[in-house]
Amino acid sequence: MSILVNSETRLLVQGITGGEGTFHTEQMIEYGTKVVAGVTPGKGGTKWQDKVPVFNTVEQAVRETGANTTVIFVPPAFAADAILEAIDAGIAVIVTVTEGIPVKDTIVVKEALNRSGSRMVGGNCPGVITPGQAKVGIMPGFIHQPGRCGVISRSGTLTYEAVKQLSDRGIGQSTCIGIGGDAINGSTFVDILKLFNADPDTDSVVLIGEIGGTAEEASADYIKANFAKPVVAFIAGRTAPPGRRMGHAGAIIAGGKGTAAEKIAALKTAGIHVADSPADIGATLEQVLKKGK
Amino acid sequence: MKIHEHQGKEVLRRFDVAVPRGGVAFSVDEAVKVALSLGTWPVVVKAQIHAGGRGKGGGIKLANSEAEVRELAGKMLGMNLVTHQTGPQGKMVQRLLVEERMAIARELYAGIVLDRATFRNTFMVSTEGGVEIEKVAAETPEKIVKAAIDPVAGFQPFQARKLAFALGLSGDAFKAGVKFLTGLYRAYEAVDASLAEINPLVVTKDGKVVALDAKINFDDNALFRHPDLGEMRDLSEEEPAEVEASKYDLNYVKLNGNVGCMVNGAGLAMATMDIIKLHGGEPANFLDVGGGASAETVENGFRIVLQDPNVRAILINIFGGIVRCDRVASGVIEAISKVKSNLPVVVRLEGTNADVAAKMLEESPLKFIVAHDLADAAKKAVAAVGARK
Numbered sequence: 001m002s003i004l005v006n007s008e009t010r011l012l013v014q015g016i017t018g019g020e021g022t023f024h025t026e027q028m029i030e031y032g033t034k035v036v037a038g039v040t041p042g043k044g045g046t047k048w049q050d051k052v053p054v055f056n057t058v059e060q061a062v063r064e065t066g067a068n069t070t071v072i073f074v075p076p077a078f079a080a081d082a083i084l085e086a087i088d089a090g091i092a093v094i095v096t097v098t099e100g101i102p103v104k105d106t107i108v109v110k111e112a113l114n115r116s117g118s119r120m121v122g123g124n125c126p127g128v129i130t131p132g133q134a135k136v137g138i139m140p141g142f143i144h145q146p147g148r149c150g151v152i153s154r155s156g157t158l159t160y161e162a163v164k165q166l167s168d169r170g171i172g173q174s175t176c177i178g179i180g181g182d183a184i185n186g187s188t189f190v191d192i193l194k195l196f197n198a199d200p201d202t203d204s205v206v207l208i209g210e211i212g213g214t215a216e217e218a219s220a221d222y223i224k225a226n227f228a229k230p231v232v233a234f235i236a237g238r239t240a241p242p243g244r245r246m247g248h249a250g251a252i253i254a255g256g257k258g259t260a261a262e263k264i265a266a267l268k269t270a271g272i273h274v275a276d277s278p279a280d281i282g283a284t285l286e287q288v289l290k291k292g293k
Numbered sequence: 294m295k296i297h298e299h300q301g302k303e304v305l306r307r308f309d310v311a312v313p314r315g316g317v318a319f320s321v322d323e324a325v326k327v328a329l330s331l332g333t334w335p336v337v338v339k340a341q342i343h344a345g346g347r348g349k350g351g352g353i354k355l356a357n358s359e360a361e362v363r364e365l366a367g368k369m370l371g372m373n374l375v376t377h378q379t380g381p382q383g384k385m386v387q388r389l390l391v392e393e394r395m396a397i398a399r400e401l402y403a404g405i406v407l408d409r410a411t412f413r414n415t416f417m418v419s420t421e422g423g424v425e426i427e428k429v430a431a432e433t434p435e436k437i438v439k440a441a442i443d444p445v446a447g448f449q450p451f452q453a454r455k456l457a458f459a460l461g462l463s464g465d466a467f468k469a470g471v472k473f474l475t476g477l478y479r480a481y482e483a484v485d486a487s488l489a490e491i492n493p494l495v496v497t498k499d500g501k502v503v504a505l506d507a508k509i510n511f512d513d514n515a516l517f518r519h520p521d522l523g524e525m526r527d528l529s530e531e532e533p534a535e536v537e538a539s540k541y542d543l544n545y546v547k548l549n550g551n552v553g554c555m556v557n558g559a560g561l562a563m564a565t566m567d568i569i570k571l572h573g574g575e576p577a578n579f580l581d582v583g584g585g586a587s588a589e590t591v592e593n594g595f596r597i598v599l600q601d602p603n604v605r606a607i608l609i610n611i612f613g614g615i616v617r618c619d620r621v622a623s624g625v626i627e628a629i630s631k632v633k634s635n636l637p638v639v640v641r642l643e644g645t646n647a648d649v650a651a652k653m654l655e656e657s658p659l660k661f662i663v664a665h666d667l668a669d670a671a672k673k674a675v676a677a678v679g680a681r682k
Contacts, residue, residue, distance in 0.1 A: 027615060077517060102515035103407060104485050110412045111444040140614035140644060155560020157612040161667065164612075164643065181559060184412050210560055213409040236563035239548070239570045240579070247544040247559025247581040249514060250409070255427045260567075277571050278564035279668035 002130040002175045003150070003195040003202070004093050004121065005069060009134040012037045012061050012091070014082045015073035016048050024073065024097075024138050025052070031135040037061040039082075058082075058089040069093040071127065071136050079123060080105035087118045095136045096122030096186065103249075106184045113186060120186025124249065126156040126178035137178070147172015149285065150196040152189055153208035154181055154215075154248070158236060158278065162206055165282025171289070174202040181248030183212070189219040197227055204230045206285055207272075209263055211237035212251045216263040224270035230292060232285040233267045234275045235260045294511045296525045297341040299390040301507035304522075308480035311473055311503045315392020317341070324366035325359055327391040334358065337394050338365045340386040343530040345425075345508070346376030352386065355394065362391065387529060395503055400493035401460050402426055403474060405481045408441065416440045416448070416478065418456045422493035448478040462496065469502040477504075484522060485515030534600045541593040543582055550575025552674050553598035553607040553636075555591065557582050565610045568667060574675035577604045588624030595632050606637045606677035610670055613644025622650035626657050637662055637677035641670035 011028065015021040016038025025048065029035050037055060038048050044056030055061040058070070070091045074082040079098040086094050087109075101109075101123045113120050121128055127137010131144035143160055145167045153159040159178055166173060177192055179185045189207060196202045205227075209216040216235060223231055238260040240246050242253040253259050264274050275284040296304075302312040314331055318324035328336045340352030347353050352374045356362040366389055375383035400422035408415040419437045421429045429436055438459035440452040450471070457470035473494070481489045488510040495505045516523045528536050538545035544559065548566070552574045556562035559581045566576035580598060582590045591609070598607055611621050621642055629638065641664040642650045654661040662677060664670035 076514060100514045102485055102518070103487065103512050104482070104515060107407075107412060107414070107444045138615070142645065143614075153560070155558065157556075157558030157614065158560030158564050160612050160614055161561060161564070161643070183407060183409050208560070210563060215409075218410070234564070236560050236567060239566040239576055240563055241546070241548065244546050244579075246546060246563050246579055251559060251563070255430075277568055277668065278561075279568060279666060279671075 002133065003192070003199050004119070004175060004177065005128050005130050005134040005136050007133045009069045009136065010034050010036045010065065010067050011134070011136060012039060012058065012065070012067035012070040013052070013073065014039045014058065014070055014086065016040060016052065016054060017043055018073055021073035022048070027141070028135050031141040033134045033136060036065040037067050058085045058091065062089045062091065067091065069136060070095070072096045072098055074098055076100035076102070080109050083109050083120065084112055087112050087116045091118055094118055094120040094186065095125070095127045096120060096180070097125060097127060097138055098122070099124040101182065103183055106182065110184055110186070121177055122180040122186055124182045125180035126159060128175060128177045130175045131173050139176070139178070143167055144176065145172035148174050148201060148203040150174050150199070150202040150205045151176035151208070152192045152205065153178050154210050154250070155208055155236065158208055161278060162208055162234070162281040166206065166285065169282050169286050171282065171285060174199060181250055183250040185215070189215045190222045193219060193222055193227060196229070202229065204232070204285060204289060206281060207231055207233040208281070209233065209235045210248070210251050211235075211240050211246065211253050211260050212248070212258045214258065217266040220266040220270035220272065223272060230273070230288045232273045232275060232281065232288055234278055234281050235263045235267070236278065294513055294516065294523075294526055295343045295530070296509060296511070297343065297388065297527060298339065298507055299341055299388070300525045301509040302504065304484060304509055305477070305480055305504055305507055308476045308483065310476040310480060311469070311501060312507065313392040313395055313503060313505070315390055318366065318389045318391055319387070321363055321366045321370065324389050324391050325362050328356065328362040329359065331391070331393050333393055335394050336362065337392050338362060338369065339390040339392070340369050340372075340374050341388045341390055342374055342379070342384040342386060343527070344376050344378035344384060346378050347374065350374050350376040352376070384530070395495055395505060396498040397495045397505070398498045399496040401496065402429070402492045403477060403494045404488070404490040404492070405478060405486070406488050411441055413444065414442045414481070416442065416452065416456060416474070418460050418474075420461055422495070426490070426492065442478070448475065450475070462502070465500040466496050466502060469500065473502045484509070484519060485512045486510060487512045534597050538580070538597050541590065543580065543590065543594055543597065545597055546579040547601060548576050548578050549603070550577045551603045551605040551678055553577045553601065553604040554610065555580050555582055555594045555598055555607065556610045557612060561610065561612060565608065565667070565671070568671040569608065569674060572668075572671045572675045574671070574678060577601050588627045591624050592628030592631060595628055599632065599634055599636075604636065606639065606674050608670055608674040609638065609640045610667070611642050613642060613647070617645045618642040618650035619646040619653060622653045626653065626659060629659055639664050639670055639674045639677060641665070641667065
């Protein structure tokens, strides 16, 4: 098994004809992901690179290709519209890579998601990969290895750093998910932890958080009450100054809240192993897994 | 994006939210002109900087005559205003807001902000105006009354009434309060604000409800929808290197250490700062050059990091991912050969062809210090600073 994406994933790419959409569609196909359709309004009836049929609407793409997952490369001004179209068409898993979606739009998207059967990961995220099965997003596939550790993160390249540390130690991954760096995420850490909890093929979890918000504290509460699998965490931004946005829209210590220290304390209180150094994420999990045996 | 108080009040005026009569002045003459146009004495002269605590720092004063306005404006314009939010270096005052003085009966608080835990905008009011709301939240949280706004239904009249009652308003002040709060939310929504804070919100002796101060921040990601608001940006309030970085779409935040960093990706950039500190160094900045890390972004990033005179060594940490490391390496070599600098440069590249990239860097005449993993990079950068002391 695994979560969210797998060999059954039939992927639609919204914004397939754009520069980023084209580049990453090539990469996803090369990894073995089944890309069944693209949507670019006005370009319906054409074929992307003579390979993938392009449709004008998501509804049509779903009807004609059986797409069950979509990845969104649509520019920020039009991204919410694209997501709402995917929800309307009943797509089960929506992965939004687009960075820079206004918060006002995301609030509406979040509400629409809550009333639907769709689940979204992102925006402003690298996507979801189940190694050896499907890559839906922009992460480098080759650093991943199939295995039994789930990875959840608010970051992109820092996730790659952690995944490489795992793979270098022979610890493969069940599914790796970047939930995104924005203030509101389609899926929260807790949403994803619930999926990992129910996944028989995930034995442990690496959680990579950062300053801003209270998603890490909520994870600590959830893990303490409901999650028996070992968890290793790292929180980025111990040295970040308050009141400044650190690249990600959601990475800001506001009104003295959302510091790395608070998050680390909450995670440790819940019995979670927190790596002090970003270079020790893999080693920390390795030690935890050895002790467990 | 932050704006000045006078700009915030202009925005509120557009939405029929009550603010004192007044206007902005960039010179003594302009200040006098605004004061005279108000036709009443005394007037309030308020220094406009992007920081709170201006009153205590001497940036808000009363003037009883044209001569006093002239004298105060002359003193304030060009003065270095130090408040608890500016840091010891202070901020130079370049513009003033001159406005009518309100006869204050009560000082209250009203604010709207996104609650990230519930994914909704939240309206907060408190009878404890004029003090920092974080302090009220920490010490007397029961004195803050909240209303969460339903994204579909919007801010409702019953919520405005609930908040106005919570503020202890009655009679005409109650009606004025409901109108004020409703208008404030309309403004917040319409301009894609990320924060609207009225502190203090005052009730005047004749029962008016008026925004004595106004702090409005905008969602940077929504500015494309509001070109008029984008023009309100005051670049002189921002760190020059940060302004320059934003021109190249780079995210740079200046810090106080001496190890300059250049990293692709915000999370990894923060983690790089953290690991420098963990190994006994102090990061000089946060700099995210974006996922791709092209020669051009590396060159621009390098120039920006070098603008900080405190920098003693530079750490470049790029997780190549889909981008090939040998391409990144040739970009780094090209960029750095263009920018003259004698500082030690530690480079860590990870991803496809990392070994080829390391060899290219080692063989380059630019004497890069090549690091092989994240911890190695941090240690070498901290050591490079130590060697130069």
